[in-house]
Amino acid sequence: MKASANIGLVTGLIFVASSAFGACPSNLDDSINVNILGDNYLVEYTNDSTDGDFFGDITAQNVANALSGSHQRLVNLGFNAPFFNTNPNDVCLFDSSDTGGANFCTISIDVNVNGAAETCVRLVTDHENFHHVQYAYINNGSTSCGGCSGTWGQWTCEGSARMMQDALWDDLDANAGCIPSSEKSTSTWVTPITA
Numbered sequence: 001m002k003a004s005a006n007i008g009l010v011t012g013l014i015f016v017a018s019s020a021f022g023a024c025p026s027n028l029d030d031s032i033n034v035n036i037l038g039d040n041y042l043v044e045y046t047n048d049s050t051d052g053d054f055f056g057d058i059t060a061q062n063v064a065n066a067l068s069g070s071h072q073r074l075v076n077l078g079f080n081a082p083f084f085n086t087n088p089n090d091v092c093l094f095d096s097s098d099t100g101g102a103n104f105c106t107i108s109i110d111v112n113v114n115g116a117a118e119t120c121v122r123l124v125t126d127h128e129n130f131h132h133v134q135y136a137y138i139n140n141g142s143t144s145c146g147g148c149s150g151t152w153g154q155w156t157c158e159g160s161a162r163m164m165q166d167a168l169w170d171d172l173d174a175n176a177g178c179i180p181s182s183e184k185s186t187s188t189w190v191t192p193i194t195a
Contacts, residue, residue: 023090023092023105023106024044024090024092024094024106025053025092025094027046027051027053028044028045028046028053028092028093028094029046029048030044030045030046030047030057030060031043031044031045032060032061032063032064033088034064034067034068036067036068036071036072037071037072037075037081039071039081039082039089040087040088040089041064041067041068041071041088041089041090041091042088042089042090042091043060043063043064043067043091043093044090044091044092044093045060045092045093045094046094047060052095052111053093053094053095053111054111054114055093055094055111055114056114056115059093059113059114059115059116059121060093062118062121062122062125063091063093063109063121063125065122066121066122066125066126066129067091067125067129069122069126070122070125070126070129070130070168071129073168074129074130074133074164074168079133079136080133080136080137081133081136082129082130082132082133082135082136083104083132083133083135083136083139084104084105084106084132084135085104085105085139085145086105086106089107089132090105090106090107091106091107091108091109091125092106092107092108092109093108093109093111093113093114094108094110094111095110095111096108096109096110096111097110098110099112099113099124100113100124100125100127100128101128102128102129102131102132102135103145104135104139104145105145106145107125107128107129107131107132108128109121109124109125109128116178117176117178119171119172119176119178120176120178122169122172123165123172123175123176123178124178126164126165126168126169126172127161127162127164127165128161130160130161130164130165131157131161133164134157134160134161
């Protein structure tokens with residue numbers, strides 16, 4: 001069953017490769033385990049509708065399904081498996097202030113994705129999971145929860161993650177209608193080169 005609400009996947013969609021979090025909030029008492037190709041993901045959320053971090057079971061399952069599909073597909077394309085400094089790979093569904101975020105330790109997906117169409121949930125989840133593929137190439141054995149920075153700046157991380165969110169699945173072409181047109185512009189994340 002698909003959640004059918006397409007909330008324009010939230011006005012002001014922001015994807016962030018961030019180091020602002022390292023563990024899921026302690027109030028997330030519900031979880032879904034996903035084991036794919038020997039890697040374990042733990043999708044943590046709360047289905048308590050009185051909690052500000054509320055995530056419905058259907059949307060949480062859509063996140064778990066997206067992780068399984070994107071992980072398999074990325075590895076089949078010849079990429080390294082997504083890298084996390086945690087075991088299992090923590091995926092936190094909560095009021096995070098960013099639509100999606102990723103650092104070496106976790107993926108966060110914000111409550112504004114809750115109830116969105118399955119394609120939109122998959123788009124955000126796949127984008128963040130691709131950051132972990134990037135980390136498989138750039139991690140130097142660090143145990144910190146760092147992310148994309150330095151020579152792997154925002155334009156490289158965000159540009160290739162946005163490309164992969166479109167390239168992985170035919171039904172996600174043109175962002176599947178999930179991202180407002182103002183957010184599709186590269187001017188929000190690419191610094192122009194001037195001579």
